[in-house]
Amino acid sequence: MVFGKTVPDVSLNAVANLGYAEARWLSPVFEGDTLRSVSEVIGLKQNSNGQSGVVWVRTTGFNQRNEAVLEYVRWVMVRKRDLDAPAPETVIPDLKPVLHPEDLVIPEGLNFTGYNFTLAGEPHRFGDYEVGEKIDHVDGVTIEEAEHMVATRLWQNTAKVHFDATNRADGKRLIYGGHVISMARALSFNGLANAQMIVGLNGGAHANPCFAGDTVRAYSEVLDKAETATPGVGAVRLRLVAYKHGAPEFALKTDTGKYHPDVLLDLDYWALMPL
Amino acid sequence: MVFGKTVPDVSLNAVANLGYAEARWLSPVFEGDTLRSVSEVIGLKQNSNGQSGVVWVRTTGFNQRNEAVLEYVRWVMVRKRDLDAPAPETVIPDLKPVLHPEDLVIPEGLNFTGYNFTLAGEPHRFGDYEVGEKIDHVDGVTIEEAEHMVATRLWQNTAKVHFDATNRADGKRLIYGGHVISMARALSFNGLANAQMIVGLNGGAHANPCFAGDTVRAYSEVLDKAETATPGVGAVRLRLVAYKHGAPEFALKTDTGKYHPDVLLDLDYWALMPL
Amino acid sequence: MVFGKTVPDVSLNAVANLGYAEARWLSPVFEGDTLRSVSEVIGLKQNSNGQSGVVWVRTTGFNQRNEAVLEYVRWVMVRKRDLDAPAPETVIPDLKPVLHPEDLVIPEGLNFTGYNFTLAGEPHRFGDYEVGEKIDHVDGVTIEEAEHMVATRLWQNTAKVHFDATNRADGKRLIYGGHVISMARALSFNGLANAQMIVGLNGGAHANPCFAGDTVRAYSEVLDKAETATPGVGAVRLRLVAYKHGAPEFALKTDTGKYHPDVLLDLDYWALMPL
Numbered sequence: 001m002v003f004g005k006t007v008p009d010v011s012l013n014a015v016a017n018l019g020y021a022e023a024r025w026l027s028p029v030f031e032g033d034t035l036r037s038v039s040e041v042i043g044l045k046q047n048s049n050g051q052s053g054v055v056w057v058r059t060t061g062f063n064q065r066n067e068a069v070l071e072y073v074r075w076v077m078v079r080k081r082d083l084d085a086p087a088p089e090t091v092i093p094d095l096k097p098v099l100h101p102e103d104l105v106i107p108e109g110l111n112f113t114g115y116n117f118t119l120a121g122e123p124h125r126f127g128d129y130e131v132g133e134k135i136d137h138v139d140g141v142t143i144e145e146a147e148h149m150v151a152t153r154l155w156q157n158t159a160k161v162h163f164d165a166t167n168r169a170d171g172k173r174l175i176y177g178g179h180v181i182s183m184a185r186a187l188s189f190n191g192l193a194n195a196q197m198i199v200g201l202n203g204g205a206h207a208n209p210c211f212a213g214d215t216v217r218a219y220s221e222v223l224d225k226a227e228t229a230t231p232g233v234g235a236v237r238l239r240l241v242a243y244k245h246g247a248p249e250f251a252l253k254t255d256t257g258k259y260h261p262d263v264l265l266d267l268d269y270w271a272l273m274p275l
Numbered sequence: 276m277v278f279g280k281t282v283p284d285v286s287l288n289a290v291a292n293l294g295y296a297e298a299r300w301l302s303p304v305f306e307g308d309t310l311r312s313v314s315e316v317i318g319l320k321q322n323s324n325g326q327s328g329v330v331w332v333r334t335t336g337f338n339q340r341n342e343a344v345l346e347y348v349r350w351v352m353v354r355k356r357d358l359d360a361p362a363p364e365t366v367i368p369d370l371k372p373v374l375h376p377e378d379l380v381i382p383e384g385l386n387f388t389g390y391n392f393t394l395a396g397e398p399h400r401f402g403d404y405e406v407g408e409k410i411d412h413v414d415g416v417t418i419e420e421a422e423h424m425v426a427t428r429l430w431q432n433t434a435k436v437h438f439d440a441t442n443r444a445d446g447k448r449l450i451y452g453g454h455v456i457s458m459a460r461a462l463s464f465n466g467l468a469n470a471q472m473i474v475g476l477n478g479g480a481h482a483n484p485c486f487a488g489d490t491v492r493a494y495s496e497v498l499d500k501a502e503t504a505t506p507g508v509g510a511v512r513l514r515l516v517a518y519k520h521g522a523p524e525f526a527l528k529t530d531t532g533k534y535h536p537d538v539l540l541d542l543d544y545w546a547l548m549p550l
Numbered sequence: 551m552v553f554g555k556t557v558p559d560v561s562l563n564a565v566a567n568l569g570y571a572e573a574r575w576l577s578p579v580f581e582g583d584t585l586r587s588v589s590e591v592i593g594l595k596q597n598s599n600g601q602s603g604v605v606w607v608r609t610t611g612f613n614q615r616n617e618a619v620l621e622y623v624r625w626v627m628v629r630k631r632d633l634d635a636p637a638p639e640t641v642i643p644d645l646k647p648v649l650h651p652e653d654l655v656i657p658e659g660l661n662f663t664g665y666n667f668t669l670a671g672e673p674h675r676f677g678d679y680e681v682g683e684k685i686d687h688v689d690g691v692t693i694e695e696a697e698h699m700v701a702t703r704l705w706q707n708t709a710k711v712h713f714d715a716t717n718r719a720d721g722k723r724l725i726y727g728g729h730v731i732s733m734a735r736a737l738s739f740n741g742l743a744n745a746q747m748i749v750g751l752n753g754g755a756h757a758n759p760c761f762a763g764d765t766v767r768a769y770s771e772v773l774d775k776a777e778t779a780t781p782g783v784g785a786v787r788l789r790l791v792a793y794k795h796g797a798p799e800f801a802l803k804t805d806t807g808k809y810h811p812d813v814l815l816d817l818d819y820w821a822l823m824p825l
Binding site for chain 2: 165
């Protein structure tokens with residue numbers, strides 16, 4: 001929601017979404033909460049062509065009690081309104097490539113010491129995952145137009161390109177990147193069932209566009225692990241990769257350093273897991 | 276809902292829906308309310324072919340406290356049950372072509388004097404719209420079978436033609452007119468964001484059928500304006516036209532007086548807007 | 551839900567779902583209830599090929615107060631894990647082909663003596679149905695991929711074959727049998743509007759696979775009738791048959807004793823109806 005709400009202000013007319021960083025979930029959100037979001041421009045750089053530039057924005061989501069529930073930075077490429085205006089002063093924000101485990105905000109009162117692995121349905125815990133390990137999430141979901149549009153409306157993302165088949169020359173509707181993230185996170189349950197909640201997002205790239213008819217699959221790579229000050233709670237840094245059916249096993253980038261054309265998403269996040 | 280509930284009684288086997296008039300929203304409806312509707316036949320006219328006729332019905336929707344929440348008149352063409360029966364006496368009800376602003380029921384306690392245009396996200400107010408002005412709502416939505424069927428079920432409209440692809444010779448499912456109205460009203464947010472609530476419907480025509488795959492667009496025309504006795508609240512009479520992608524700009528009717536084949540909906544309503 | 555929740559444990563990797571029996575609804579379930587299910591293996595039989603076998607399981611669903619809300623038996627064909635292991639002792643459970651009316655659990659406090667047939671919208675009551683009578687439910691619904699997947703997720707059934715178009719050689723997604731049951735039961739409202747609630751399931755077969763694009767129709771056959779000890783409440787045993795558009799009238803089986811290829815579902819249940 002907080003992401004979707006920034007679309008009208010930030011990215012509705014953006015040329016491209018370039019990246020995310022320093023996203024932290026700060027308070028839990030419950031059914032019935034009303035969220036709003038505030039965005040602040042924190043960086044600016046004109047492109048060498050003089051016609052477009054990159055804008056960095058830090059967005060904070062608040063609930064109805066004005067408690068911050070989420071904050072994150074994103075940057076997008078936008079067109080320059082007045083081509084004759086002088087280039088603005090370049091300001092590139094100093095962003096952390098990865099959140100430190102101590103930056104993570106763990107919900108108050110969380111305690112995994114009595115975690116019931118039998119009821120959870122999967123025995124794997126913090127100690128069972130090794131840094132460097134890759135997990136194939138096995139399942140796949142074929143994407144339908146009606147489903148991604150319903151989901152995208154729920155997130156209040158109103159960008160034309162997701163709803164209007166006449167918007168692109170090829171007549172395709174682009175699947176909202178948030179939908180691909182959701183599908184991949186849901187698929188990752190098969191193998192990461194006890195990665196209970198996401199508390200930080202270090203970065204992410206929508207590597208290639210996704211369209212209806214694509215069958216989305218996912219794998220994860222364990223990038224780092226850290227214990228926390230909270231009883232029974234460990235933090236696991238995971239790379240979540242969504243890819244199209246048919247991609248080579250654990251595909252990511254090609255020799256040229258670019259994403260493999262069948263890779264849809266490369267997401268780097270911290271999740272909490274019982275020790 | 277109240278419209279959909281009349282389908283089994285009034286229009287399930289109707290040959291054609293001909294029109295609406297004098298629709299007024301009388302009380303707000305809240306989550307958890309239970310609605311029912313009562314219809315009264317108020318007019319009757321046998322067609323010259325002797326095989327069908329037009330029936331006018333006034334329907335009132337009530338909530339669980341028996342408060343009227345909505346009333347409206349519609350007329351449909353139906354087949355005659357007993358072809359040998361004598362023609363019934365013709366009764367044509369005296370319907371207002373347009374509701375007078377004083378007919379409109381404004382929800383008790385409504386007050387727009389402190390309206391926050393910044394939070395609303397669009398600055399346009401009552402004074403910014405001129406009679407005769409046309410507003411292009413810019414966005415479009417391509418219709419999917421799964422979406423219109425889900426919406427049509429929510430309204431409890433069970434007419435075969437919306438759900439059963441074997442019902443028409445061309446194998447198409449007709450999109451429920453209520454879905455086209457909803458899509459057009461949603462699209463109109465882009466340009467009429469502060470047209471907060473609909474209080475009256477003067478009339479409406481489903482000008483042409485809509486099918487899955489069509490991309491629906493919309494424009495509005497300001498037909499009239501009136502101040503009301505309620506603080507800060509103005510009433511704007513709007514024509515909402517839904518059309519298929521590809522129609523000429525602001526298309527409505529052709530030289531023959533018929534609707535342009537790409538026009539889907541021509542709706543005439545009163546909405547409330549902050550002064 | 552209780553059916554869907556057994557998928558991961560019982561049928562995710564099953565070769566085939568073979569049947570249901572002795573299903574009884576034991577307590578009403580309300581919005582906000584949390585359900586869980588427990589399954590017990592009650593029968594076992596190795597197939598003559600030595601590579602697979604049949605497993606009978608009795609599942610009970612409980613609410614958050616540990617009250618049983620539903621119990622049923624199902625049997626599935628599964629692959630043998632260790633082909634060299636000796637065949638287990640054959641245990642075939644003693645299942646009732648049909649629940650006796652006295653086995654049915656009627657919700658406490660139910661009373662149909664003041665049933666309002668006018669508000670219900672259909673006058674037909676217990677006395678109007680005759681054993682042997684067949685009822686054509688008239689309507690049909692054409693199935694969409696997006697709709698059956700949304701429904702199947704609601705029931706928390708995660709079997710690949712329903713979501714992943716790459717799973718079958720023909721590129722089709724199999725419609726979950728529970729979705730076909732739901733569609734058929736909904737269609738049966740037209741003709742059985744006062745068959746208020748299902749209290750027992752004697753058996754059922756998913757006779758043939760269903761795919762998106764199929765138009766589902768249904769008919770019912772009255773198999774038995776019984777009065778109950780509850781005031782105004784009768785029990786009607788019904789066969790509910792779902793079939794694809796184009797099947798012969800009241801199709802069921804062919805001369806060979808197999809299901810007609812256009813029959814999708816053959817369900818045998820007890821419903822309660824006002825006397």
